[in-house]
Amino acid sequence: MEVRIERRREERLVGAVFKGRVTRVLPGIEAAFVDIGLERDAFLYAGDIQDQLQGVEEAELEQDVEEGVLSRSINQLIAEGQEVLVQVVKEPLPNKGARITTFITLAGRYLVLLPASTDLGISRRIEDSEERQRLEDLLAEIRPPRMGLIVRTVAEGSDPSALEADLGRLAQLWNEIDERSQRVKAPALLHRDVELPMRAVRDFFDESFEILWLSGAEIYEQVVGYLRQVAPELVGKVQLHVPEGTLFERFGVESELERALGSRVWLPSGGYLVVSPTEALVAIDVNTGRYVGEVDLKETALKTNLEATREIARQLRLRDLGGIVVADFIDMENPDHQAQVMAALEAELANDRARIRIGGLSDFGLVQITRKRSRGDLVSQLTRPCPTCRGLGRVKSEITVLLELRRKVLERIAELGGRPLRLRVRPEVSTSLEGEQRAILVELEERLGTRIRVEADTGLRAEEYEILGG
Numbered sequence: 001m002e003v004r005i006e007r008r009r010e011e012r013l014v015g016a017v018f019k020g021r022v023t024r025v026l027p028g029i030e031a032a033f034v035d036i037g038l039e040r041d042a043f044l045y046a047g048d049i050q051d052q053l054q055g056v057e058e059a060e061l062e063q064d065v066e067e068g069v070l071s072r073s074i075n076q077l078i079a080e081g082q083e084v085l086v087q088v089v090k091e092p093l094p095n096k097g098a099r100i101t102t103f104i105t106l107a108g109r110y111l112v113l114l115p116a117s118t119d120l121g122i123s124r125r126i127e128d129s130e131e132r133q134r135l136e137d138l139l140a141e142i143r144p145p146r147m148g149l150i151v152r153t154v155a156e157g158s159d160p161s162a163l164e165a166d167l168g169r170l171a172q173l174w175n176e177i178d179e180r181s182q183r184v185k186a187p188a189l190l191h192r193d194v195e196l197p198m199r200a201v202r203d204f205f206d207e208s209f210e211i212l213w214l215s216g217a218e219i220y221e222q223v224v225g226y227l228r229q230v231a232p233e234l235v236g237k238v239q240l241h242v243p244e245g246t247l248f249e250r251f252g253v254e255s256e257l258e259r260a261l262g263s264r265v266w267l268p269s270g271g272y273l274v275v276s277p278t279e280a281l282v283a284i285d286v287n288t289g290r291y292v293g294e295v296d297l298k299e300t301a302l303k304t305n306l307e308a309t310r311e312i313a314r315q316l317r318l319r320d321l322g323g324i325v326v327a328d329f330i331d332m333e334n335p336d337h338q339a340q341v342m343a344a345l346e347a348e349l350a351n352d353r354a355r356i357r358i359g360g361l362s363d364f365g366l367v368q369i370t371r372k373r374s375r376g377d378l379v380s381q382l383t384r385p386c387p388t389c390r391g392l393g394r395v396k397s398e399i400t401v402l403l404e405l406r407r408k409v410l411e412r413i414a415e416l417g418g419r420p421l422r423l424r425v426r427p428e429v430s431t432s433l434e435g436e437q438r439a440i441l442v443e444l445e446e447r448l449g450t451r452i453r454v455e456a457d458t459g460l461r462a463e464e465y466e467i468l469g470g
Helices: 058-066 129-142 160-183 196-204 217-230 232-237 253-260 297-319 335-349 378-382 398-411 427-433 438-448
Strands: 017-026 031-035 042-045 083-090 099-101 111-114 120-122 148-151 188-191 212-215 238-241 264-266 272-277 282-287 323-328 356-361 366-371 421-425 452-456 466-469
Touching: 017 042, 042 083, 111 160, 120 129, 129 148, 129 160, 160 188, 160 217, 196 217, 212 217, 217 232, 217 238, 232 238, 253 297, 253 378, 272 297, 282 297, 297 323, 297 335, 297 378, 335 356, 335 366, 398 421, 398 427, 398 438, 398 466, 421 427, 427 438, 427 452, 438 452
Parallel strands: 042 099, 120 148, 212 238, 282 323, 421 452
Antiparallel strands: 017 031, 017 083, 017 188, 031 042, 083 099, 111 148, 264 272, 272 282, 323 366, 356 366, 421 466
């Protein structure tokens, strides 16, 4: 359902706290760039700046941002050369710096500490009204002065002592960060979140899981030691994988990852999805494929679309697709069928931990979904752009390469000066040039006044060729 990947040479930055220095303030886009010690300056949007001096509360500022109105301009919020305490909320990309905020949050097992806010909040996934009231009362009792707290979903039903112990750990962590920030000069790293295995246990592992498999004795001891402190009832669910092949091979994860890199995803009935990420959005097309139905076209479309809702929700999580997603469902004329599909899609997406918004079904069967993410998607983490097609997914046809080659040769007539010529090309281009497209070769020989020798070379890439003398 979900994949998280971190490599030691590519350490995660989301959640890291830095002391940075503002390098540029750009009123035209209501943003600033901050040097936090990385290759590129980080990007700080005006809505992500805590206006403590003027007394603007976090909730008020967020509301202003959502309504498209900023209560203060970026110049009033921050100045070049100013040192600021910031936290990374989005990883840097190849062409963009990290996204940062001054609204720092420190996550524990049961609570999230907000050192620069006084807000109190409870996870929306805790729906029982009595439990929400109990937790709200507890927060009011234990909240540190001039700080805020958020109760995480896993805290539902927890003893007050567990929350108090968690708060104690978070308060100590914040004191260490605060003290270090006063000793060092910007730019400096003040705090980095725990590594992926420990973070996964902290954020996801609860009673709903049957078992947690771990590979490696060291991380096994760390996880068990942590759970003994915060959730001893879960220790018995942790199992150490004894090496007989890798853990991923044992449970078929490698083959599942291979399928997640493909564009086509098959549905149980024989229909399929085509997942096409682009620069601006992700397009997901629903097709009936091999499924021809048993009743009529309307029922075929309904069944395929209902299966697609489940798989779309899964693919969004598995591939960690974000930004704007447009799902193109098979056309449905029946309003009841449309309502069923939309209800199913909302129910499936409700299980996603990322923040999601769903638009209505358009007349053309399109549904717009926005999904927040903080890192590159699965494909960008596991692959790189093809050097031949440069990420387009397509290469020039043989005739296109031939016509390009013809133009390049003709441009060099004066330079070549009637000397013999060799053309090194791919075998399929050579076959075409000496066969059905031989007229191009004849024309070039006549224009140059010399013979041309064609050499086939399998070492060349699809669009590559060489024009050589002699």
